[in-house]
Amino acid sequence: MSVSKVLINNKINSRILQKTIPYMQRMFEVVILNQDGENEIIKALNETKPDVLFITKDNWSNAVQAYRNINKCKVVMFADEIVNNVDFTITNNIDLLSTPNTHMDLVLADLSVMNYLDRDVEKTDVSLFINDNTDIPSYIVDFLCQNYNVKIYGNKKINSPRYLGIPNSIEKMEILNKSKVIIDLGTYDYMDAILLGCYPVVYTNTSIPEEFTSFDDLISISEAMDYVQDESNQEDIKNKLSSLYGHFLQTNNYLSALINIFNNLGYAEQTKKLFEIKGEIINDRISNR
Amino acid sequence: MIGFLIDNANDAQMVNSINQFAKHNLCHVFSSALTPNLLCNTMQRYEAFHFNGKIITDGFRLSQQLKHLGYCKKRYYYIKSYEWMNTQRLPYSIMKNTLLHPNIELIVNDHSQVKLIEELTNKKIKYVMNNWDVNVLRQIADE
Numbered sequence: 001m002s003v004s005k006v007l008i009n010n011k012i013n014s015r016i017l018q019k020t021i022p023y024m025q026r027m028f029e030v031v032i033l034n035q036d037g038e039n040e041i042i043k044a045l046n047e048t049k050p051d052v053l054f055i056t057k058d059n060w061s062n063a064v065q066a067y068r069n070i071n072k073c074k075v076v077m078f079a080d081e082i083v084n085n086v087d088f089t090i091t092n093n094i095d096l097l098s099t100p101n102t103h104m105d106l107v108l109a110d111l112s113v114m115n116y117l118d119r120d121v122e123k124t125d126v127s128l129f130i131n132d133n134t135d136i137p138s139y140i141v142d143f144l145c146q147n148y149n150v151k152i153y154g155n156k157k158i159n160s161p162r163y164l165g166i167p168n169s170i171e172k173m174e175i176l177n178k179s180k181v182i183i184d185l186g187t188y189d190y191m192d193a194i195l196l197g198c199y200p201v202v203y204t205n206t207s208i209p210e211e212f213t214s215f216d217d218l219i220s221i222s223e224a225m226d227y228v229q230d231e232s233n234q235e236d237i238k239n240k241l242s243s244l245y246g247h248f249l250q251t252n253n254y255l256s257a258l259i260n261i262f263n264n265l266g267y268a269e270q271t272k273k274l275f276e277i278k279g280e281i282i283n284d285r286i287s288n289r
Numbered sequence: 290m291i292g293f294l295i296d297n298a299n300d301a302q303m304v305n306s307i308n309q310f311a312k313h314n315l316c317h318v319f320s321s322a323l324t325p326n327l328l329c330n331t332m333q334r335y336e337a338f339h340f341n342g343k344i345i346t347d348g349f350r351l352s353q354q355l356k357h358l359g360y361c362k363k364r365y366y367y368i369k370s371y372e373w374m375n376t377q378r379l380p381y382s383i384m385k386n387t388l389l390h391p392n393i394e395l396i397v398n399d400h401s402q403v404k405l406i407e408e409l410t411n412k413k414i415k416y417v418m419n420n421w422d423v424n425v426l427r428q429i430a431d432e
Contacts, residue, residue: 124411149408153381161371161405164389165379175381 003262003270005029007050009059011036012078014090014105016261017054019254022112027273038063045073052076052265057083074265078105088264101264103257109191109248111255111281116173117196123180126228127198129172129187130154136185136203143218148225150183151175181228191252194244199237201228211240211247249282290342291430292317292361294334294351298324303347306421314430317342343429345396349373352387365429367396367418368406396425 031048057079077086080093089102145160152163176196184190190200205216215221263271311329319337343363349372355364394415418425
């Protein structure tokens with residue numbers, strides 16, 4: 001069983017789809033559907049004859065179900081519940097976390113970030129990104145500005161000379177490349193940072209793996225800053241970073257999630273090909289390390 | 290030879306220093322405003338593109354022009370205040386092309402600014418020049 005064509009409803013607001021379409025395009029024809037009315041979907045199904053269909057629950061009409069039954073097409077649905085006869089579900093519903101054939105649409109590492117890795121840049125900075133939706137007490141940012149050598153970026157303006165403006169996505173990679181530490185205030189930048197060799201200090205009050213350094217108040221942030229700036233801890237930090245790097249390279253990334261989806265759908269050939277793509281990325285990184 | 294890229298001549302201390310400096314040194318002022326109280330060669334701002342000496346500006350907006358002045362021997366941004374804090378929306382690219390640009394050297398107004406600016410820019414401060422100190426201007430001219 002193999003795939004030659006995939007039809008994707010472009011209205012699906014899913015992280016994994018946004019990040020993995022380029023990988024899929026390397027293996028088979030990907031048709032993107034920009035209008036998701038019932039008639040448009042039926043027309044697209046008849047014209048493209050896809051082997052795999054990515055749709056929302058709203059698209060699950062009788063006609064689509066009939067097409068699926070007649071043509072043995074696999075259906076991946078973006079939904080908050082398990083729907084009968086759907087082969088795989090991508091969901092935001094945390095209650096479905098351990099349900100088989102389901103992918104939680106969480107933020108994962110994007111391996112394509114590693115294309116921006118620049119080993120010639122000296123890592124010196126402690127950087128902090130802050131966005132309008134960053135939910136963090138402002139006194140923590142003020143405390144960092146007044147007491148530590150940090151550089152602040154992001155679309156939430158901070159009233160400090162240490163605020164250096166709003167970077168675009170390429171500039172953000174430049175910043176991460178020259179940063180030895182990044183303070184993640186809930187922007188999920190820690191994953192990109194790890195893949196670019198920058199150690200994350202994360203704002204959270206929940207339990208996270210011990211390789212991370214976390215904080216949730218002024219005392220813990222000052223302890224965290226002292227820890228990452230102490231020269232005697234640099235070897236320890238390097239080991240932790242290496243462990244985190246391996247973790248995100250091997251499992252917690254969008255490409256691995258896509259492999260899981262195609263494996264669950266029973267497409268052995270595509271799964272193998274995706275493993276090869278992942279292997280190329282990893283080998284490329286290892287040879288450059 | 291020093292060029293001064295300025296907005297206007299409203300800063301009395303700057304005018305005084307430039308006039309003093311101009312008594313014994315060659316200098317030019319580039320400004321879009323009328324500057325009758327400046328007793329040296331004054332030209333339109335765009336003429337700075339042909340200038341081949343050392344050029345200084347103390348305006349954050351004007352400092353964005355510095356990297357485009359292809360004939361200048363040296364380009365200095367004189368940081369009197371942290372003007373980038375006053376912008377409504379600050380793209381990082383502007384900071385990259387001014388304060389952080391490798392070809393733009395930095396002068397600060399006061400020793401208290403040195404640590405912060407050096408930390409922010411990863412560059413060494415070239416001069417500390419208090420209120421357009423004419424002695425520092427002479428040092429810049431002589432270097």
